[in-house]
Amino acid sequence: MTMRSLPGSPQRSHQLLAALICMVAASSPQYVWTLFTPALHRDLGVSLPKLQVTFSLVIVVQTLFSPIQGWIGRHVKPSLLIGAGSLITGLSWMTAGQARTLAELYLTYGVLGGIGTGIVYVGVVSLLMGWFPERRGFAAGVAAAGYGMGAMITTFPVAHVVQQDGYRTALTVFGAIIGIVGLGAACFLRRPPDGCETATLSLPASHVLKTPVFWLMFFMMATMATSGLMVTSQLAQIAADHGVAHLTILGLAALPLAMTLDRIANGLTRPLFGLVSDHIGREETMAIAFGAEAIALIAWISLAHDPVWFVLLSGVVFLGWGEIFSLFPATLTETFGTQDASRNYGLLYLSQGLGAVFGGPLAAWLHQSSGSWTPVFAIAVGGDVLTAVLAITALRPLRRAYRARRP
Template identity: 55%
Template structure:
């Protein structure tokens, strides 16, 4: 997970040199990021089914290799279309295989600590770019774009493929033999197939909620360097003796990694929906605060970390909530369908957000929309998702009394 995080999280550092090399515009270039996320997410149901059928070791190794190849080949790209394919398509397919393969295994390996376990695995995806921000930023300055992509692409490929060879598939138990969960909130002991899950309104509510949260988070990730520079926060501004922009990105990766196991653990204790409300509404407030302190470099850098702390937890809360609701036997494939919401969010948070900025000349309308969506999603968790999950699990109990589901 650490080895395949940089194509997404370090992308913002590549936008400026790529725009200069290709002679393109920001909205056109940001299509690359959307292609990456769309393919990473929209192919995940098929990728999850392949992992369930053939096991994670081979497929995850192939995914890591594709992700590394995307950087190496982008170094030789001479057109925007080539970058769409090398950075967008190859990285999207490769990272998607790895991500869905790992998360699909974690929800099965640790059913009683599902939120914390998926949070720890997803933290690898958040933490991975910590080790890349300063080196990549420095390499871009001293050695240029091509050298940076080749060297760090090779490094990530070696680490990722090597780690994948140690993976072991999680055991899957039948629903009737599954132990009673020791976590807060309702959890089903019925295993829904993907077709059955897609017929349930509660799935589509989760899909809409994850789309809204992904939109805000991916806008910040993909555009962070761009809107920070428009606020006067760039590599030339120093904070605590460090260049402000790479320092902010490094802090962001730390908090983006920490939030996943922390909120996952909290959700194991107090329930998924309550945790979602706290995190999502808090994220909206954090973004409002980020905009308010944009003229103070120190506060801006610190608040950017709070913003990422309020977003990254979606990657522990949503997969654990989905598996709690629809069972673990088909967890990889089922989460693949929910993970597609990230792809929708990438389109809204990438080129659409950049287009709004180019049309209005300001990032304020974009931030305003995101704040509203974050707060709305937190309220939906409490007042819509919680009762809908309760009704679905209750109806499953009435239909199949042998498969008892009750609060811990």
Template identity: 55%
Template sequence: MAVAHSARPKAASSTSTRWIQLGLGMIAMMAISSPQYVWALFTGPLTEKLDVPLAEIQVTFSLLIILQTFLAPAQGYLVDRFGPRLLLSCGAALTGLSWILASQATGLMGLYVTYGILGGIGTGIIYVGVVGMMVQWFPDKRGLATGLVAAGYGFGAILTTFPISRSLHSEAGLSGTLMTYGIIIGVVGIIAAIGMRRPDEDQLPQSTLDTPSNDAVLEEGGYEPRQMLRSPIFWLMFVMMTMMSTSGLMVISQMGAFAHDFGVADAMVFGLAALPLALSIDRFTNGLTRPFFGWVSDRIGREYTMTIAFGVEGIAMTIWLLWAHNPVAFVLLSGVVFFGWGEIFSLFPSTLTDTFGTKHATTNYGFLYIAQGVGSVLGGPLAAVLHDMTDSWNVVFGVVIAMNFLTAFLALVVLKPMRDRHREQSYADGDLYLAARQDA
């Protein structure tokens, strides 16, 4: 284990460079966001085309998230080892290709392999790689930077939700829509990936221990993955992120289904169909919350921010369920729900890197990101099965609402004291290390 430094930040030799990298990272994330965030638009056409139950169609979504997440440690290691340009370009190409090939799928297995497996591998490389780059480029603004690129992943689908919805109902249909937008996704993602690179040491401000966002960064190496995996803090964060991922992914994957069950999917709200309007608003709030709460956490601390955000989602989801049959309430409250959820993609990677250091940040976050895959299983097909067993969404909502409040509680009452003790030990290790270097 390496130790923390207490040096003050020094001026970056090229301030603009890292903001250019941030912009490229946001573009890459926007390009590969649609496979996850517009999935609800495809469930109906795919169920009709393939003539299979919804639960079997939803396996595609779970494969997408599982492959995106369970391969993340290996993908993160490759990015750390060989750099982002090649790996991220491959990720963008695979993501676009997944939709192009899915447009020709005639059975479930073809859909699983193309949209699910290829899409999961491609989006996973981009997501983990970009987040891993940003926690290294911005040691002094880690919450904000990871929030902004994660916002790109949330905002990106705003640009495609209505065009894809219209395309699905046009002569292009399902196949033409997947083909056209697959090409667009691949080209835009590759262009952004070509410009990305790792930071040089002399281009960055040095991390400090006296800023809330960097209270225990171990700059001279940090924790290796095997060291991190022995820490109870990592596993607590893994459980917390799993519960929060389950909550959001249940809504993302099942929203089309329960909107139809509540009778609001095709209702007109502000002159637009309720379901695509809700999905567009969700993409906006899901993107906005990531830099916002990341910025807040840079100032008041990660755990306090988690408690506030997760509590907001739990309250909003409770009210949403009670008013779900009202089209206007359904649309507006869905946006509040996502405002309380999307920040997990800025808070968790920032907290993890604060705790375990930057050198292995991409690989380490890859292990934590597996929690998103676990959440996809719980929030996708298992939620659909639970609904089919109970013939009601009340039980499904009740479970995820409880997860929200439990995670908010754990952040403040359990995670914060554990990280405080970890930080104190880091200080002690740092003092011993500096003393040893002076003696040498």
């Protein structure tokens, strides 16, 4: 079945565009958090590991509620659900701008932000995989690209407002923008027509949780999320410790330039590797991408004192881990079917919450205890290598055996 022969295909480009705008609007709480950490660290007078709990809360809450959000998505119109998620996301920033204590920051930026971004993320990925059944890897990649690249638009503006007017103003102003833009785009979202699905055996979440192949995917995604979120949450601190945070390249500050390049790489890698996996296979693509991530991390920590290499290699690092948000959803749906795809992906998405715990405060604690980023990067590299090997030696044969046994 070709894309053009699918029912509802004239609407698909409109659905794709609206969904991407929602993802872009919801991406900033996760991907520009590092811009707020130095000012929050000084203003609240708390340790970096305690402050990084906020970032972990965004991811943990986002993933913890994702199975519930997936279930709600089967009974509520996507325009209502994703619109509500966009409003909650914007509100989380606006209220965080008024936070005076660490507990208030946890509740606003962390908990409220996690709920809002989780609704948008799971809702959009599940919706687009329904609209593009013949290219699930690509569809999941494009959806995730909007989330990965979206903060590219806000990185320099947020950094500028933080520097000129303070982080509280930045949170309030951009929070309002996030909510309004996301809600406006969500109004155009619709479920795909019945004929837009291909015939696939669908299994309920209760069955999926009993299979070894699901838990292997869960472990692999958690391991890759850990190494990626280490960099995402600690980028500003890594730059400061290597003396490049305030250096410039071609007149541009190294840190926001690195963050902008990272957003581009983190976005491009998702549809790119999703499309590649549609042609050469999911596990083969995982092995290539995860292995490249390990090499990039080794090179980056070795050359991070040079601002040019810091910027360029940080982009390569993001290119090597962001594709988990296209490869794993596509592999999961391909393995277990589409009927309960949103809830199944919600369960798998919990693995990112586990990765956030290790990638955020525990990574900061390890750095604080050792006085070096080398142990943190060593663990990340080891996880990348392990996951690349498991993709070929364990996931591929296990998934083939499972699919062969299926009716």
